[in-house]
Amino acid sequence: MRVRNFCAGPAVIPEAVLEEVKSELLAWGDSGMSIMEMSHRSSIFDEVAMTAKKDFIDLMSVPDDYDVLFLQGGATQQFSMIPMNFSSKTESADYLLSGTWSKKAISEGLKFSNINVVASSEEGNFTSAPEIETWNLDSKAKYFHYAPNETIQGVAIHNPPEIDSPIIADMSSVILSEPIDVSKFSLIYAGAQKNMGPAGTTLVIVKEEILGKVTRHIPTMLNYQAHIAKESMANTPAVFAVYVSMLNLQWLKDIGGISFIEEVNNKKAALLYAEIDRNPLFKGIVAKEDRSTMNATFNLTDPALAAPFDALWKVAGINGLNGHRSVGGYRASMYNALPLHSVQVLVDVMQALENEQA
Numbered sequence: 001m002r003v004r005n006f007c008a009g010p011a012v013i014p015e016a017v018l019e020e021v022k023s024e025l026l027a028w029g030d031s032g033m034s035i036m037e038m039s040h041r042s043s044i045f046d047e048v049a050m051t052a053k054k055d056f057i058d059l060m061s062v063p064d065d066y067d068v069l070f071l072q073g074g075a076t077q078q079f080s081m082i083p084m085n086f087s088s089k090t091e092s093a094d095y096l097l098s099g100t101w102s103k104k105a106i107s108e109g110l111k112f113s114n115i116n117v118v119a120s121s122e123e124g125n126f127t128s129a130p131e132i133e134t135w136n137l138d139s140k141a142k143y144f145h146y147a148p149n150e151t152i153q154g155v156a157i158h159n160p161p162e163i164d165s166p167i168i169a170d171m172s173s174v175i176l177s178e179p180i181d182v183s184k185f186s187l188i189y190a191g192a193q194k195n196m197g198p199a200g201t202t203l204v205i206v207k208e209e210i211l212g213k214v215t216r217h218i219p220t221m222l223n224y225q226a227h228i229a230k231e232s233m234a235n236t237p238a239v240f241a242v243y244v245s246m247l248n249l250q251w252l253k254d255i256g257g258i259s260f261i262e263e264v265n266n267k268k269a270a271l272l273y274a275e276i277d278r279n280p281l282f283k284g285i286v287a288k289e290d291r292s293t294m295n296a297t298f299n300l301t302d303p304a305l306a307a308p309f310d311a312l313w314k315v316a317g318i319n320g321l322n323g324h325r326s327v328g329g330y331r332a333s334m335y336n337a338l339p340l341h342s343v344q345v346l347v348d349v350m351q352a353l354e355n356e357q358a
């Protein structure tokens, strides 16, 4: 039996997509080969890569003056590529510090640029997002970087800020989960393994006008312009990850696209947060207005109930509910492919614990 998978990433993939992978694993179409066994220069793989890109552009309504790339190295490699490509040792970039991932982006950024941390919620253990009124933006910053959804803490910044600098966003855990006005951003990036497919490929949407302004030497594989020139084929792409992402994007289109999945995602989050707030045995960790729709973090009010609670959710077939090892507690990741029913099962388990303890 497949579990009810609340893992934070790699994460649940739609069962229909996995079935399709299974049926095509030995031979893709009438090629007599698996997609993993053929040249990435073949017309078949070219079609897969082009379809993935086109469907992504359609789903996200990406404007014409942006390039869409499928790279490797994960979101973490973007932490280095961004400062390398858009700032220099003598220039500065603005970063918002709102959780573990933006913190990592800052420490990597410091290797290539001056960094101005515009605001931080670290003192409060990242349990809320720094309010925009408190941000200390630098008018000379080459760009502004933030993580709209901090996957580990479950803190979200729900709307892009209205600021003058080019905005760069780590959307690893929110990409494709809600409509995004791409025109408000200069670069968006996301590792595929949260909401788009398997680990191994990293999505980058980049506005052409921001490119080509630094003078430093950039290694080819870390240079956005090199990847654009070669249409994401500067070397062998992660063929299997791109292929499964393509199937996942088609699945999302078929079920109704991003506005449809946003409704489902909002329902799932509302259902779980309502129970966290109602049930006296649980408490949310993040300030209500900054709660993530994708990753809900919560604690037991009495830590001694961990053993009975853990036993109940495991018996119910739930998997991946433990909080990140750096913060503890619980985290329910509710990406696109997690069925609403799985959240209902979790809520039932929380109520069962309450009844058991009454």
Ligand SMILES: *Cc1c(COP(=O)(O)O)cnc(C)c1O
Residues within 6 Å of the ligand: 009, 073, 074, 075, 076, 077, 101, 147, 149, 150, 151, 152, 170, 171, 172, 173, 191, 192, 194
């Ligand atoms: C998972 C995650 C990352 C790290 O992604 P990798 O692909 O493992 O490098 C970075 N940022 C956010 C917001 C994430 O959720």
